[in-house]
Amino acid sequence: MTDTRDTDTPAEARRDSGGDDRALLAYLHGELDEAAARALGRRLGREPALAERLRTLEGTWTALELPPVAPPPLGFAARVAARAAEGGAAGGAAAFRPAWVRLAGAAVLVTGIAAGAGLGLLAAPDRSPDAATSTVTTVDDLTSTTVSTMAEAYWSTFGEELADAEEVR
Amino acid sequence: MPADSPADLDLELLRKTAAGDAAAFEELVERHQGRVLGVCERMLGDREDARDAAQEVFLKVYRKAGRFRPRARVTTWLYRIAVNHCLNQLRRRKVARFFSLGDPSPDGVEGRETPGVVRLDPVDPAPGLDVALEARRRWAATRAAIDGLPSSQRAVVVLAKFEGLSYDEIADVLGITTGSVASRLFRGMRRLEKALGEAAPAPQGSGGSRVS
Numbered sequence: 001m002t003d004t005r006d007t008d009t010p011a012e013a014r015r016d017s018g019g020d021d022r023a024l025l026a027y028l029h030g031e032l033d034e035a036a037a038r039a040l041g042r043r044l045g046r047e048p049a050l051a052e053r054l055r056t057l058e059g060t061w062t063a064l065e066l067p068p069v070a071p072p073p074l075g076f077a078a079r080v081a082a083r084a085a086e087g088g089a090a091g092g093a094a095a096f097r098p099a100w101v102r103l104a105g106a107a108v109l110v111t112g113i114a115a116g117a118g119l120g121l122l123a124a125p126d127r128s129p130d131a132a133t134s135t136v137t138t139v140d141d142l143t144s145t146t147v148s149t150m151a152e153a154y155w156s157t158f159g160e161e162l163a164d165a166e167e168v169r
Numbered sequence: 170m171p172a173d174s175p176a177d178l179d180l181e182l183l184r185k186t187a188a189g190d191a192a193a194f195e196e197l198v199e200r201h202q203g204r205v206l207g208v209c210e211r212m213l214g215d216r217e218d219a220r221d222a223a224q225e226v227f228l229k230v231y232r233k234a235g236r237f238r239p240r241a242r243v244t245t246w247l248y249r250i251a252v253n254h255c256l257n258q259l260r261r262r263k264v265a266r267f268f269s270l271g272d273p274s275p276d277g278v279e280g281r282e283t284p285g286v287v288r289l290d291p292v293d294p295a296p297g298l299d300v301a302l303e304a305r306r307r308w309a310a311t312r313a314a315i316d317g318l319p320s321s322q323r324a325v326v327v328l329a330k331f332e333g334l335s336y337d338e339i340a341d342v343l344g345i346t347t348g349s350v351a352s353r354l355f356r357g358m359r360r361l362e363k364a365l366g367e368a369a370p371a372p373q374g375s376g377g378s379r380v381s
Contacts, residue, residue: 065308068195077195
């Protein structure tokens with residue numbers, strides 16, 4: 001299974017901080033300064049293993065291929081402009097609303113959903129055997145739907161706010 | 170005064186957009202739609218999602234036009250908004266996938282393809298079919314390998330490999346140091362090497378070859 005952790009373990013980080021791969025990759029991308037590139041070039045001439053490693057990295061980099069990006073749909077720009085115009089003036093009031101106001105609104109929304117989910121769990125007065133199935137269904141629904149909705153609400157508010165704050169830098 | 174360079178023209182269009190000039194905004198979208206769609210498609214791996222994302226990106230540009238600071242290039246700013254939007258989309262997918270129990274789609278999006286499976290246009294059954302099939306195989310392997318990267322590494326790989334940005338430009342877009350760009354790219358490459366190595370067809374006899 002592919003490892004999708006966003007950070008490496010300290011051991012990995014230590015191992016990754018050294019070695020020649022990082023320099024070779026920068027060399028491959030033309031990102032080394034002139035002196036460093038010359039020095040690495042000299043090493044490549046006398047170290048066959050290093051030269052082989054460079055060829056392998058180059059092979060991997062070249063092998064990364066994706067299909068050509070589809071051309072923009074016809075009328076895309078006009079449609080976007082129309083949607084923007086519907087939404088109001090550029091940099092309108094919503095954009096200038098202080099971040100804390102929008103964050104507070106998001107917090108209220110998520111808390112409300114959480115409270116609603118809690119009430120739903122408590123409101124199961126029918127304890128008869130026949131009712132067991134429906135109660136289980138309610139709990140299942142809460143885990144799969146309500147919690148998913150809460151997560152969505154979180155990312156559509158807090159996540160966007162954080163990203164927006166970054167973008168305006 | 171007419172704009173002297175593409176960057177000047179972008180800035181001029183953005184200023185006019187901020188002043189409510191709809192035609193200027195449309196021209197700005199026309200000029201950059203290919204770039205934004207491209208980065209969204211390569212980040213998200215899905216053409217439909219990319220179109221939706223690109224639309225949202227430009228709407229954000231419209232809303233924030235007045236807050237742009239000219240110390241950065243407009244293209245850098247656009248890339249930043251697009252990449253951040255895509256990273257958000259990827260986080261949402263991850264959260265939705267985590268919470269949607271029993272969802273048959275591993276991507277957490279009904280009716281969408283599995284990550285790593287690239288939806289492609291039908292192949293023309295003409296001469297060169299082998300070449301087309303081989304290209305499809307390489308594209309699918311690359312897509313799967315990129316989808317397996319942590320999002321921060323994915324963004325760096327996409328910007329370097331497919332957008333052709335330098336380390337400095339990527340650092341500007343992502344708001345990180347050039348050293349961090351190099352580190353993420355290097356760690357990403359290790360994962361990509363492993364993934365592509367696993368995806369490569371088994372060698373046939375001694376003449377078999379790896380993905381190259």
